[in-house]
Amino acid sequence: MLVMSTNPGSVVRIKGELEQDGKSTRFVRVFYTLKAVIKGFKEGCRPFIGLDGCFLKTEYKGQLLSAVGRDANNSFFPIAWAVVEIENKETWNWFMDQLLDALGMDGNAITWISDRQKGLLDVFHNLLPNAEHRFCVRHIYDNFKKKHPGSKLKYLLWEASETYTLIYFEKAMNKIMKVSKEAYEWLDKLPAGQWSKHGFSTNSKCELSSNNMCESWNKHILKARDKPIIFLLETIRRLLMVRFHEKRENGRS
Structure with a gap:
């Protein structure tokens, strides 16, 4: 060619x-x-x-x-x-x-x-x-909201994805648990290192989650x-x- x-x-x-x-x-x-x-x-x-x-x-x-x-x-x-x-x-x-x-x-x-x-x-x-x-967290949320709609859960999901330390991630997940146990269990099945910034490696020098x-x-x-x-x-x-x-x-x- x-x-x-x-x-x-x-x-x-x-x-x-x-x-x-x-x-x-x-x-x-x-x-x-x-x-x-x-x-x-x-x-x-x-x-x-x-x-x-x-x-x-x-x-x-x-x-x-x-x-x-x-x-x-x-x-x-x-x-x-x-x-x-x-x-x-x-x-x-x-x-x-x-x-x-x-x-x-x-x-x-x-x-x-x-x-x-x-x-x-x-x-x-x-x-x-x-x-x-x-x-991609945006894609995760598109699937998440089908069973767990609402602005509160949307906000908390993004809060959990944007955390840079384990302790703040756990705090965000606990907030989700208080709102909906089913929503918490749905997210808990996903490896945290694949959608929350606290679990990302530093090798790529890139924090993108979407x-x-x-x-x-x-x-x-x-x-x-x-x-x-x-x-x-x-x-x-x-x-x-x-x-x-x-x-x-x-x-x-």
Whole structure:
């Protein structure tokens, strides 16, 4: 592909499968990242990656899986993206295999955050068993409020997630217990280190407990998501070029 010759070191992996006639090949999925992006992540970003998927709006449907970092200025930093047929354990496992290979890093040394997507928890259990994997608190609350609604419980859940010490976390959880034992038990089943700041490691130098950077990325590429695959990838590449140029100019000024 042209991108691999003009930006050596970039990684583009395409998966296809034979049609029933045994002669023609049908496109299945593609993984895409640029050498400049990999270099930028390694040299200028925290070891922190958010994972997310969003729907494509073409007649062929599909999902766009993305890995997004956080730069030294606390802005989102796109690392890699892939078009896949569906979001499940098998496609996430394929995406993570390609991502870790492209980065050439130990994934267990990276802190990850996600919305607990379908199949992704199993992928981490099998592929990165020692990695810190945070759960997006906003997504946790979306599930929590279905059974435990009310502004009081919402406030207390966020209070517990924002605590930086164990003693204040326990105080916040005790407040939840007084309001609703069922709500307390629902939250207590989640490992505290995956959603409350007091349990986060300091390795990533990042306190984020929500996956807003991936939401920002999905919004940034909104106009690309209704295009055919080749034009989708090219639109994303151009959006990145403009974004990186603007960041560079801002830095110089």
